[in-house]
Amino acid sequence: MIGIFGGTFDPIHYGHLRSALEVKEIFGLTEVHLIPSAQPPHREQPAASALMRLQMLELAIKDQPGLIIDTRELNRQGPSYMVDTLRSLRQELTNETLLLFIGSDAFNQLKTWHQWPNLFDLAHIVVMTRPGFTIQNLDVFFNSRLTTRITELANNGAGKLYFQQVTQLDISATDIRNSIAKQQNPGFLLPDNVIAYIRQHKLYQRP
Numbered sequence: 001m002i003g004i005f006g007g008t009f010d011p012i013h014y015g016h017l018r019s020a021l022e023v024k025e026i027f028g029l030t031e032v033h034l035i036p037s038a039q040p041p042h043r044e045q046p047a048a049s050a051l052m053r054l055q056m057l058e059l060a061i062k063d064q065p066g067l068i069i070d071t072r073e074l075n076r077q078g079p080s081y082m083v084d085t086l087r088s089l090r091q092e093l094t095n096e097t098l099l100l101f102i103g104s105d106a107f108n109q110l111k112t113w114h115q116w117p118n119l120f121d122l123a124h125i126v127v128m129t130r131p132g133f134t135i136q137n138l139d140v141f142f143n144s145r146l147t148t149r150i151t152e153l154a155n156n157g158a159g160k161l162y163f164q165q166v167t168q169l170d171i172s173a174t175d176i177r178n179s180i181a182k183q184q185n186p187g188f189l190l191p192d193n194v195i196a197y198i199r200q201h202k203l204y205q206r207p
């Protein structure tokens with residue numbers, strides 16, 4: 001099984017990193033692909049450029065075997081639809097089971113994603129619980145896909161929904177950007193080398 005973890009990563013923080021490491025270990029994955037979004041379709045455009053977000057990601061995960069940066073969305077034109085990303089991964093990894101990891105906030109918005117039912121044709125979706133976001137909308141569509149067994153994920157190529165508790169870190173990129181704009185110190189919310197990069201490039205100075 002291969003893990004897919006998409007995000008804006010504006011900037012990458014310990015909420016992303018700790019969750020990615022935990023799910024890698026819980027699901028016994030050799031690889032988790034961290035996929036920075038070029039043009040997120042469902043939100044304001046990122047404050048930092050794609051290149052800078054990528055460079056911060058590189059700093060954050062160096063020396064973390066198994067966490068892999070996957071730049072396919074940055075190399076594509078147009079909105080970064082996850083369904084297109086999964087299709088392109090599927091072409092490369094024909095026989096692999098794909099686990100798409102999303103936080104509970106993202107799950108609550110899933111029905112606004114481009115061609116969202118097709119996501120389940122391509123991958124399983126694993127929802128990582130996130131502080132402050134309770135799960136809504138668990139309707140018939142989702143309930144029929146729900147499983148509580150990891151073996152069921154391994155035995156099916158795609159199509160299941162699974163909820164995984166991860167260490168609750170109430171950290172968000174929005175809060176980090178806002179605290180930097182207020183000249184506050186974001187220490188211990190994200191790696192020091194990423195903080196140094198943000199300072200060097202004077203990122204997130206304005207609210």
Ligand code: ATP
Pocket residue numbers: 006007008009010014015016019101102103104105106128129130131166169170171172173174175
């Ligand atoms: P922003 O505040 O700018 O919206 P964010 O902190 O939510 O950013 P994203 O890059 O948008 O970060 O998130 C990428 C993925 O990581 C999403 O699926 C999101 O739900 C998940 N995620 C983000 N922060 C956490 C966290 N603290 N714990 C668990 N999952 C998280």
